[in-house]
Amino acid sequence: MVDTDISLTLSASGLTRKYGNNVAVSDVSLALKKGEIIGLLGPNGAGKSTTMKMITGNLAPTEGSIKVCGIDLIDDPIIAKTKIGYLPEIPPVYKELRVNEYLKLVAKLHKVSSKRVSSAVDNAKERTGLTEMSERLIGSLSKGFQQRVGIAQAIIHEPEVVILDEPTVGLDPNQIIEIRSLIKELGEHHSVILSTHILPEVEAICDSVQILHKGKVVFDDEIGGLRKFRSGKSIQASFRTPPTKEILEKKLTNVKVSQVREGVYRISGLELEDDPTDVLVQLSVHEQWGLFELVGAQASVEEVFVELTTQDETAI
Amino acid sequence: MFASPLAWVVLAFVQGFLANVFLKQVDTFMIIQAQLARTPNAPGLTELAVVPMFGAAQMVLLMSIPLLTMRLISEEKRNQTMALLVSAPISMTQIIVGKFTAMVAFLCLILALIAAMSFSLLAGGAIDLGLIAANLLGLLLLGMAFSSIGIFISCLTMHPVVAAVMTLAVFMGFWVIGLAASDPGSWLNWVSISKRFEGFLDGYVSLPDVTFFLVVITLFIFLSIRKLDSERLSA
Numbered sequence: 001m002v003d004t005d006i007s008l009t010l011s012a013s014g015l016t017r018k019y020g021n022n023v024a025v026s027d028v029s030l031a032l033k034k035g036e037i038i039g040l041l042g043p044n045g046a047g048k049s050t051t052m053k054m055i056t057g058n059l060a061p062t063e064g065s066i067k068v069c070g071i072d073l074i075d076d077p078i079i080a081k082t083k084i085g086y087l088p089e090i091p092p093v094y095k096e097l098r099v100n101e102y103l104k105l106v107a108k109l110h111k112v113s114s115k116r117v118s119s120a121v122d123n124a125k126e127r128t129g130l131t132e133m134s135e136r137l138i139g140s141l142s143k144g145f146q147q148r149v150g151i152a153q154a155i156i157h158e159p160e161v162v163i164l165d166e167p168t169v170g171l172d173p174n175q176i177i178e179i180r181s182l183i184k185e186l187g188e189h190h191s192v193i194l195s196t197h198i199l200p201e202v203e204a205i206c207d208s209v210q211i212l213h214k215g216k217v218v219f220d221d222e223i224g225g226l227r228k229f230r231s232g233k234s235i236q237a238s239f240r241t242p243p244t245k246e247i248l249e250k251k252l253t254n255v256k257v258s259q260v261r262e263g264v265y266r267i268s269g270l271e272l273e274d275d276p277t278d279v280l281v282q283l284s285v286h287e288q289w290g291l292f293e294l295v296g297a298q299a300s301v302e303e304v305f306v307e308l309t310t311q312d313e314t315a316i
Numbered sequence: 317m318f319a320s321p322l323a324w325v326v327l328a329f330v331q332g333f334l335a336n337v338f339l340k341q342v343d344t345f346m347i348i349q350a351q352l353a354r355t356p357n358a359p360g361l362t363e364l365a366v367v368p369m370f371g372a373a374q375m376v377l378l379m380s381i382p383l384l385t386m387r388l389i390s391e392e393k394r395n396q397t398m399a400l401l402v403s404a405p406i407s408m409t410q411i412i413v414g415k416f417t418a419m420v421a422f423l424c425l426i427l428a429l430i431a432a433m434s435f436s437l438l439a440g441g442a443i444d445l446g447l448i449a450a451n452l453l454g455l456l457l458l459g460m461a462f463s464s465i466g467i468f469i470s471c472l473t474m475h476p477v478v479a480a481v482m483t484l485a486v487f488m489g490f491w492v493i494g495l496a497a498s499d500p501g502s503w504l505n506w507v508s509i510s511k512r513f514e515g516f517l518d519g520y521v522s523l524p525d526v527t528f529f530l531v532v533i534t535l536f537i538f539l540s541i542r543k544l545d546s547e548r549l550s551a
Contacts, residue, residue: 056403060549081405092400096320109404153400 008067009034009083009160009191010055015064017050017215024050025215027064030193032161037187039206039223040195043305047215048195049089052165055193056086069160082111085159085190089166091150095139099130099149102138103156110157124152128182144175151179155186162190168201180205199304203227211308218308229304234268236260237280240290251283252276322387323422326380330373331429337372338433341365362444366434367517370451373430374513377459378491382483384422385466386476388415389540393474408544412467412537419463426459427452447519454516457529461509462487464536471543 010032017025025047032038040048053059055066057077066073066080073080094102103121112120125131128148133141138149147167154162167183168176183205186192196202202209202223209226211219219226242263249257255276258266267276277294284291345352345364352358392398401411431452437443465486470479494510505511509532512525 053399056399058399058402058548078405078407081403084403086399086403088396088399090396092395092397094395094397106400106404109401109406111405 007033008070010066010068010193012055012066013064015051015054015066016062017047017054017059018062023215025054025212028210028212028215028217030055030210032191032193034160034191035187035189036208037183037192037194037206039202039209040193040212041197041199041202041209041219042195042212043197046212048197048212049165050215051212052086052088052163052193052195056084056163057081058086058088082157083160085154085157085162087150087154087162087164087167089169091146092153093138093146093149096137098135098137099125099141100134102149103152106153107156112157120156120158124156127155127185128152129178144171144179147171147175147179148182151182151186155190158189160191161193162186163193165195166197167194168196168198176201211304213305213308219304234266234296235277235280236264236266236293236295237291238264238293239284240292241288243287243289252279322383326383327426327429330376330380330426333376334369334373334430335433338365338369341368342437360444361437361441362434362447365437366443366448367451369430369433370455370517373455374458374510377426377455377462378487379484381459381462381466382480382487385419385463385470385483386480387470388419388467389470389544390473390476390479394476402548408541408548412540412544415467416460416464416537419467420460423456423459423463427456430455444519450516450519450521453521454513454525457516457526457533458509458513461529461532461536464533464540468536468540468543471540 008031010030012028012030015025015028015030016023028047028051030038030051040051042048050059054061054064055073057073057080060074068080068083071080071083094105097105100121103124104117107117107120108114122131125134128151130145130148130152133145138146141149147170151164151167154164164183168179171179180201183192183194187205187207194202194206203226206223208222209219210217219229221229240263242265243251245257245259245265248265248267249255252267256268258268260266267280280294281291283289342365345361389398392401402408431448434443434448466479466483469483469486470476473479473482490509493504494508497504497508497511499505512528515522515525
């Protein structure tokens with residue numbers, strides 16, 4: 001499949017990677033438009049990093065093709081790589097260098113013309129909030145700042161596509177918020193691919209999402225699709241004088257009830273047309289169950305994974 | 317590289333050791349000078365003081381090059397910084413040749429210090445500049461061959477220390493081959509790096525010897541590139 005659409009900054013099709021007999025990634029396709037942020041979501045070992053390594057030329061795919069701005073990564077790696085910025089899982093920094101020295105080295109490595117090196121370094125530092133740290137040794141910086149150096153390294157040559165592998169792992173909550181807003185900013189100028197195993201992160205930053213499981217894409221949609229998929233599936237109700245699980249199941253049709261803890265039930269398997277909320281409230285008043293809390297629970301990451309993967313298996 | 321203490325320590329070690337050898341030899345020369353003056357066709361200052369220093373330099377390189385090459389690739393892998401180089405718009409060939417060039421630059425620095433020691437004799441007498449040039453060329457080729465082997469071994473492992481020990485073992489192996497190759501007709505002579513180097517010590521720059529070193533250098537640089545490429549393909 002040759003995609004000549006010029007607005008696509010990155011298109012990968014049918015990516016497959018085998019380690020011996022072990023298939024790490026199978027038939028993953030990605031299409032990224034300018035200014036779009038895609039999230040690759042999946043549990044550990046789902047093949048996120050492998051996919052990213054293939055897109056950045058660190059691993060050769062067993063099958064499939066990758067095009068960056070219309071340039072084939074396998075046939076013409078040197079030109080294609082000038083358009084990619086990559087932050088691996090562990091930031092590839094030389095701890096014995098100063099931030100300035102390191103960024104200058106990276107700029108040269110990415111063939112930024114020698115006149116523009118210092119302005120590129122300044123620009124990257126400013127965008128990642130590193131200006132104050134210019135003369136610090138990278139090894140003495142905190143994990144969050146090292147991560148920023150890693151991001152600065154990935155954007156210093158103004159690439160069309162920025163690829164970030166788990167950029168928020170191991171950071172404290174404040175740093176996570178900062179890095180996330182930084183990534184959102186990046187998305188305005190670059191196309192961004194981001195991998196994570198945190199679902200809310202994808203919802204907070206990304207425009208669309210692909211969920212990987214055991215090397216296969218099990219979900220591929222805009223972010224709205226994921227929200228819809230997650231919400232409206234179940235509600236959680238808390239009662240002061242709770243009825244038994246059996247009574248609830250009998251009174252409400254077509255639902256599954258499970259007890260979360262004493263007095264709290266999760267009612268799942270709902271469809272939008274027969275929303276049981278009204279019925280539940282009326283019943284509670286009538287039967288004096290003492291309903292005091294009713295929340296539309298969003299499916300957790302685990303539930304989404306479980307649902308997607310079991311769906312996948314029943315489909316086969 | 318000069319940001320790390322290793323380079324300075326190695327330079328100091330090389331210089332200290334060789335200066336010691338050099339001074340001893342000059343000393344010996346001073347003592348036997350009178351006898352030599354009476355002997356016809358006697359070896360000169362260069363043969364007696366400079367050449368033994370170059371002979372010792374071979375052993376010094378044998379020990380210090382593994383320390384210099386051990387980190388070149390293995391540490392990039394260990395610190396995960398290899399991804400930075402691989403994702404950059406440069407080829408594997410450029411990565412390896414770049415590392416090798418850095419090693420050669422450092423070798424040139426060592427050679428410059430050795431040359432400076434030799435030339436210091438000019439202050440007190442005449443020396444055979446042609447012989448010194450041959451020695452320097454030989455030592456440079458030897459160092460380059462050792463470096464390319466060291467870089468290749470550094471590609472094989474993620475642990476700098478393992479790389480250093482393996483490289484040292486290989487060099488020792490070559491040295492033992494040199495010791496074993498006492499019979500000039502034996503094939504051991506042909507593959508022995510130290511025997512090849514001895515030609516240069518005597519002042520002979522022969523085409524087969526130069527070619528031998530160039531082939532070894534090219535071979536191991538090529539193998540290193542292939543090794544890195546194969547990791548991308550099959551690791």
